[in-house]
Amino acid sequence: MALLRAELRRILGRRGSIFGSIVFNLLFGVGVVIWALTSSSATGDAALRDGAALLQVSVAISAIVLGAVAGSWDVDHGTMRYLVLTGVPRPKLALIRAPALAIAIVVVSLPAMATVLLAAAVAPPPGPQGGGGWIDLFYGVWVAGTAYGLLSLTIGTFLKSSTVAITVALLVNLLGSQIAALIQDKVSHTFGDLLFSEAARIVIGREHGDVLSLGTAVVVLVAWIAALLAVAALRVQRAEY
Amino acid sequence: MPPPVITLDGVTKRFGRVAAVDDVSVEVPAGSCFAWLGPNGCGKTTLIRMMLGLARPTAGRIEVRGLPVPGRTSEALSRVGGIVEEPRFYPYLSGRANLEVFAAHFDAAARRRIPAALDRVGLTDRAGDAVKKYSLGMRQRLGVARALLNDPELLVLDEPTNGLDPAGLVEFRDLIRSLVDEGRSVFVSSHILDEVQKMADHVAIIQQGRMVAFGTVDELVSGGRQAIVVRTVEPERAVALLRAVPGVRAVAIGEQGRLDVEVERIGDELLAAAGRALYDAGLPVLELRPVRESLEERFLQITAGAGGAIAPPEEAS
Numbered sequence: 001m002a003l004l005r006a007e008l009r010r011i012l013g014r015r016g017s018i019f020g021s022i023v024f025n026l027l028f029g030v031g032v033v034i035w036a037l038t039s040s041s042a043t044g045d046a047a048l049r050d051g052a053a054l055l056q057v058s059v060a061i062s063a064i065v066l067g068a069v070a071g072s073w074d075v076d077h078g079t080m081r082y083l084v085l086t087g088v089p090r091p092k093l094a095l096i097r098a099p100a101l102a103i104a105i106v107v108v109s110l111p112a113m114a115t116v117l118l119a120a121a122v123a124p125p126p127g128p129q130g131g132g133g134w135i136d137l138f139y140g141v142w143v144a145g146t147a148y149g150l151l152s153l154t155i156g157t158f159l160k161s162s163t164v165a166i167t168v169a170l171l172v173n174l175l176g177s178q179i180a181a182l183i184q185d186k187v188s189h190t191f192g193d194l195l196f197s198e199a200a201r202i203v204i205g206r207e208h209g210d211v212l213s214l215g216t217a218v219v220v221l222v223a224w225i226a227a228l229l230a231v232a233a234l235r236v237q238r239a240e241y
Numbered sequence: 242m243p244p245p246v247i248t249l250d251g252v253t254k255r256f257g258r259v260a261a262v263d264d265v266s267v268e269v270p271a272g273s274c275f276a277w278l279g280p281n282g283c284g285k286t287t288l289i290r291m292m293l294g295l296a297r298p299t300a301g302r303i304e305v306r307g308l309p310v311p312g313r314t315s316e317a318l319s320r321v322g323g324i325v326e327e328p329r330f331y332p333y334l335s336g337r338a339n340l341e342v343f344a345a346h347f348d349a350a351a352r353r354r355i356p357a358a359l360d361r362v363g364l365t366d367r368a369g370d371a372v373k374k375y376s377l378g379m380r381q382r383l384g385v386a387r388a389l390l391n392d393p394e395l396l397v398l399d400e401p402t403n404g405l406d407p408a409g410l411v412e413f414r415d416l417i418r419s420l421v422d423e424g425r426s427v428f429v430s431s432h433i434l435d436e437v438q439k440m441a442d443h444v445a446i447i448q449q450g451r452m453v454a455f456g457t458v459d460e461l462v463s464g465g466r467q468a469i470v471v472r473t474v475e476p477e478r479a480v481a482l483l484r485a486v487p488g489v490r491a492v493a494i495g496e497q498g499r500l501d502v503e504v505e506r507i508g509d510e511l512l513a514a515a516g517r518a519l520y521d522a523g524l525p526v527l528e529l530r531p532v533r534e535s536l537e538e539r540f541l542q543i544t545a546g547a548g549g550a551i552a553p554p555e556e557a558s
Contacts, residue, residue, distance in 0.1 A: 006345035013333050078329035081295050082387070085325075086346035087318035240296040 003088070007100035010073075012107065017069055021062035021108035028058035029112030033119040051116050052137040056144040056204065059109045063101075063149030064169045066108065070101050071156020071232065072165035081241035091233035094157065098229055101153055105145040113137060136206075144204045147221060148173055151196060154228040157235045177201065196224045244307060246271040246395050246426040247292060252301035254287050254450075261287040263450040264301070269428060269443070271394075274421050276441035277430040278540065284450040285430040286326055289399050292428075293323055306394060319347075322393035324401055328384025332373035336364055336383050339372055344390050351390045358386040363412070377404030385416065395426045402436050414440050438462075438536040448544045461539055467507050471500040472528035473519055482518045486511070499528070507531045 012018055032051035074080035083093050116137065152169035159165040176197035184192030192198060193211040202208070202217035212220060245268035254262040262284045269275045279285050290296040292303055294314035303310045308317035330339045337355065344351035359365045362382035367375070375383065381404055388396050402410055417427055417440050431437050437444060437458075444461055446454040454461060473479045476498040483492045483502055488511045491503045504511055512529065519526050 002345040006342045009334070009338070009342055010331060013331060013338075015333060077332075078327070079331065081290075081293075081325055082329060082343065083346065084295060085293055085318060085321070085323050086343060086391075087315040087321075088346045089315055240290070 003092070003096045004100055007096045008103055011066070011070055011097075011100055011104045014069065014073070017066060018104070018108060021066060022111055024062055025055065025058045025109050025112035026115060028055055029115040032116050036119065052140045055109070055112060055116065055137065055141050058112070059105065059141045059145040060148045060173070061170075062108055063105045063145035064152040064173050065166050066104055067101055067149035067152030068156040068159075068165035068169040069162050070097050070104075071153040072159050072162045073156075075160050075239075075241070076162045076165075084241055090237045094233040094236035095229060097153055097232075098150060101149050102146050105149050106142065109141055109145060113141060139206075140204055144200070147196075147200045147204070147225065150225050151228060154232040157232040173197075194220055196221070199224060244271060245269055245304075246306060247275075247428065248302070248304040249288075249292075250302040252288070252291060252303055253299050254284075254291060254296065255299045260450050262291070262298075265447070265450075265452045266301075267445055267452060267455055269426065271426050272421065272424055273442040274417055274427045274429060274440055275443045275445070276437040277428065277447060278432070278434065278437055278444055278536075279430075279447035280432055280544075283447050285432075285447060286399055287450075288447070289323070289325055289397055289428075289430060293321070293325065293397060294318060295325065320391060320394040321397065322385075322388025322391060322395075323397040323399075324381070324384040324388060325397075325399050327377075327400075327403065328380045328387070330372040330380065330383065330387075333371060335369050335371055336375065336379075336386075337368040339383065340368075340387055340390060343387050347391045350392070354390055354392065355386075358389045361389065361416070362386045378406060378409050381405060381413075382409075385413075393425060395428065396420060397428045399430045400432070401429060402431065402433055410436065434535070434537040434540050444536070446540060446543055454543045458536060461543075462534055462536055466532075466534065467504050468532040469502045469504060469507060469512065469515065470528060470530055470532055471502055471515065471519070471526070472498065473500075473524045473526055475524055476500055478522070479519055479524055482522050482524070483515055486514050486518050489515070501532075 032054050035054075036051060074083060084090060117134065120134075151173065152165075155169045155172060156162070156165040159168060176195070180192050180195040180197045182192075183195065184198075190211050193202075199212065199217045199220040202212055202214060203221045206214060208214055247267075247269035249265050249267050249269075252262055252265045253260060265288065277285050277288065287296065291298050292305060292310065294310045294317070297311060305317040305321060308314075310317050330336075331342065334342065337359065340355045340358065341352060344355060356365070359368050362385050364379065364382055364386060367379065372380065372383065381401060385396075385398070385401065388398070402413055405413055414436065417429070420427055421442075429437070429441065441458055443457055444455070445452050446461075471479060471483065476494050479500055480492045480494065483489055483500065488505045489502055490505060493501045493503075495501045502515065512531065516526055516529050519529075
């Protein structure tokens with residue numbers, strides 16, 4: 001727990017990226033509220049689900065940035081060698097970033113989600129509301145944020161500059177779905193469905209893919225994340241600082 | 242003799258064809274201040290990185306506190322503190338918060354040591370300030386405070402006096418000596434010879450990745466040219482008299498009639514004999530003193546390939 005608190009303190013202490021992410025998500029949250037209040041098509045749980053989809057984009061983007069920075073900052077700024085010097089096993093130093101990042105993603109998305117939920121409580125969209133929309137909002141936003149954040153964390157672990165890490169992580173996430181679609185078309189539909197971006201899309205949207213069921217997609221995504229974290233741990237174990 | 246706190250045996254580190262550290266063997270005595278001396282770019286930091294498990298040697302064996310590195314690195318480092326190249330911190334956190342973050346990686350006692358560590362390096366009053374507001378000297382001191390958090394048996398400090406003002410240098414020297422007096426071992430790398438001479442018990446000189454000399458500071462300095470300076474009213478007469486003194490190798494007249502007397506070994510007996518020879522001949526002695534070379538002069542001789550009587554590394558270790 002002490003290590004987790006320390007890692008969290010490091011991540012949340014980077015106020016530029018944290019406050020930037022909070023404001024970025026909050027702007028999206030306010031946009032969702034305005035859209036829901038002005039759109040005639042926004043009704044009940046569906047309005048919250050649509051809002052969740054929009055917030056997923058902003059939280060995923062901020063998670064990509066936070067993840068890339070969390071993975072690369074210590075090497076970029078020379079503090080990694082002092083963490084290694086503490087004698088804590090290197091894989092542990094790498095892996096502790098994952099839960100800390102997940103908590104940080106919750107922190108930067110909470111104000112925006114609170115804004116949306118508050119607006120929904122004060123001025124509920126017309127139509128039936130069974131609470132499913134609220135669950136979609138939390139589930140979709142946090143699963144998307146965590147999945148894309150952890151992918152970026154691994155990417156950041158391989159790069160020595162936070163700026164480069166952010167750029168590469170954004171590009172990989174942006175191109176990932178395009179590459180998956182291309183592979184599905186040109187190589188193998190099954191193989192394309194097994195890629196990270198496709199599994200993540202199915203799990204986040206709670207959909208059924210052409211090849212993967214939701215349950216299988218969850219297993220594939222968890223396997224991807226485990227593999228990514230193992231690669232990050234191996235990278236930190238092998239690197240010279 | 243206590244067991245060595247660091248053992249290097251044929252340690253080599255290559256980057257492609259370049260050997261940054263080349264076949265270095267030395268045993269660093271425990272409970273003393275050991276200085277690793279060499280010009281910038283000679284492989285000091287690379288060696289320290291290997292000792293601390295931050296980089297792997299291409300060949301050779303390293304033991305820290307009797308434990309192999311790599312191999313049992315975590316155990317070896319559990320009572321080792323260090324500064325490598327320069328102290329780096331989280332600039333957006335305060336000095337105290339930085340120490341708390343690093344203390345979390347040790348046992349609970351490490352956190353309790355923070356106030357004492359800050360006090361010891363004179364940063365208590367500024368501990369609440371963000372590190373980005375610290376000068377390089379303050380960061381060096383905070384780096385030492387961080388290195389003390391795990392109550393280290395061994396401190397490895399790479400160029401620790403960089404950025405310190407003259408008063409800070411004196412304080413730092415006192416700090417190092419006090420750490421040694423507590424029974425800790427201190428390994429310092431530096432290119433500032435004067436500081437090393439005042440601070441260290443043992444010195445190794447490294448040049449282009451190879452260790453070219455090793456010994457105590459006195460051994461290194463006394464291994465150079467041995468001479469005394471004599472000034473009398475009649476230098477020409479004094480030359481002949483001094484040449485007859487046992488232990489004198491050569492006498493030459495220098496500037497302002499000063500005699501440069503090269504001897505086998507400077508000692509009180511030889512100084513007394515030289516003075517007596519002149520006095521007995523009725524020559525007033527205006528000046529008679531040994532010429533003591535500084536570590537800097539010896540360093541320049543050694544690194545220029547004129548090692549003199551200094552033991553080669555394999556004998557010294």
